[in-house]
Amino acid sequence: NAGVMQNPRHLVRRRGQEARLRCSPMKGHSHVYWYRQLPEEGLKFMVYLQKENIIDESGMPKERFSAEFPKEGPSILRIQQVVRGDSAAYFCASSPARDGNTEAFFGQGTRLTVV
């Protein structure tokens, strides 16, 4: 069973371009979470999705950022019109459920650099 797969591992975008980050959860996992890690900081929660539904987006910036988890295919975190401040590592995690004993598994992250 492969782990959580994120691609690309590294992404370079010019200011104003769009960035698309992909996350394929572990097999059997229908819950996906996105986190952002700024340099010298811990991870910050962005959004929690469960197949085709956004459950909690309390950590998502109000503009330019969106996330989806379609019925088929990976979860996508989309950043429109990127700015230098969007440069960070973006991590995805997945879990089969969300009860108290459920462990979430993290991917290796996508490191976005905006130039």
Next chain:
Amino acid sequence: AQSVTQPDIHITVSEGASLELRCNYSYGATPYLFWYVQSPGQGLQLLLKYFSGDTLVQGIKGFEAEFKRSQSSFNLRKPSVHWSDAAEYFCAVGAGGGADGLTFGKGTHLIIQP
């Protein structure tokens, strides 16, 4: 609002020595507490978690942590560190399982001296 404080940004320990990484949290209800480890360029791996029950929890790689409600702490310990333990360690607090809305500390960078 929930928060996590890891007071030590860097810790240097000799190989074979004991280790304790500190974590203090602020949370309004019964917390779910986690310790993760991140090796350079890698994702996070769960070391251990506390949901309820015994306040001393055992994790992988020989790590353990003790939940102390009175001190709002969840310190991570290991009796004898190995060079492969060098990594970034994150403490996190949340409202449940999975990874919804976890609040992470800024991390402690562990350096192992030969």
